[in-house]
Amino acid sequence: SQQGEEDPQALSIQEGENATMNCSYKTSINNLQWYRQNSGRGLVHLILIRSNEREKHSGRLRVTLDTSKKSSSLLITASRAADTASYFCATDAWTALIFGKGTTLSVSS
Amino acid sequence: DAGVTQSPTHLIKTRGQQVTLRCSPISGHKSVSWYQQVLGQGPQFIFQYYEKEERGRGNFPDRFSARQFPNYSSELNVNALLLGDSALYLCASSHRDRSYEQYFGPGTRLTVT
Numbered sequence: 001s002q003q004g005e006e007d008p009q010a011l012s013i014q015e016g017e018n019a020t021m022n023c024s025y026k027t028s029i030n031n032l033q034w035y036r037q038n039s040g041r042g043l044v045h046l047i048l049i050r051s052n053e054r055e056k057h058s059g060r061l062r063v064t065l066d067t068s069k070k071s072s073s074l075l076i077t078a079s080r081a082a083d084t085a086s087y088f089c090a091t092d093a094w095t096a097l098i099f100g101k102g103t104t105l106s107v108s109s
Numbered sequence: 110d111a112g113v114t115q116s117p118t119h120l121i122k123t124r125g126q127q128v129t130l131r132c133s134p135i136s137g138h139k140s141v142s143w144y145q146q147v148l149g150q151g152p153q154f155i156f157q158y159y160e161k162e163e164r165g166r167g168n169f170p171d172r173f174s175a176r177q178f179p180n181y182s183s184e185l186n187v188n189a190l191l192l193g194d195s196a197l198y199l200c201a202s203s204h205r206d207r208s209y210e211q212y213f214g215p216g217t218r219l220t221v222t
Contacts (some may be wrong), residue, residue: 035213040197042113043152043213088151095165096142097201099151099209 006089006103013107019076021103022102023089024069032065034074037102039065046074046087079107111136113202113214121220122190130217134202139185140164142211143175144199149187152199158183159205187219195221 025032031050035043049056049065051074056063062075076083077082084107090097114133122128134141140159144152157165158177177183181202187194197218201211 040146040148040216042199043201045210046210048210077160090151093154095157095159096154096167097144097152097218098154101149101151 006087006100008103009101010104011106013079013105015080015107015109017079017107018036019079019083019105019107021074021105023072023074023085023099023100025072025089026070026093027091032063032072033090033097034061034072035088035090035099037088040087043088047088049059075107079105081107081109083107113183113200113212115198115200115214115217118175118215119218123222124190124192126179126190127159127188128174128190128208128219130187130198130200130219131182132200132202132214133182134200138202138204138212140203140205141177141181142201142203143183143185144201145169146199147193147195148206153196155185174209189191190221195219 005024005060013019024062031048033048034046037043047058047063060077065072086102086104088099090099114171115130116131143155146152154167161177172188175185184186197216198217200214203211
């Protein structure tokens, strides 16, 4: 079963614009992660935020976590064509990662 | 260092057949997990192995089985293939048996006809 739900399902923007995608989950978490997937290939780990953290940055990525609302957001600033991919949030259930359905981001030049 | 490797890259099988997928983890990683990703969905957890023992199992039928070898590589076996088994099968490795900080391979695309 899917733990997280990303919103929107699809997002189209121009290069240079910011992209924001959201994730909601159902149960308590220890941490939440974001992954990127290019063209149906392997997943690339982007960032992990722990349940006691509210915000985390990594390069052009900014992740927020609101445990009271069971939601997280991923902001990609100054988007590039190379950011075109599917983005997934994942929560951990001890040995398993539980993924949402993902947001497909398309960045056009 | 080499990342997680998987073989084969693509595979076409017929309903009822059996398939074996292979995964080599990152050097030094003792845990391997398997995920199934059908088109348009997020990956779904199948198994985790740590130190050659099964540590977790997702909601998949007994037709799915796996094992881990002394060198920490792993095989996923699927018997009596169904059309619905067509998917991208992803392998991930990590240092420990916890699920965070997993590193994924490129996947094996299985098509069942």
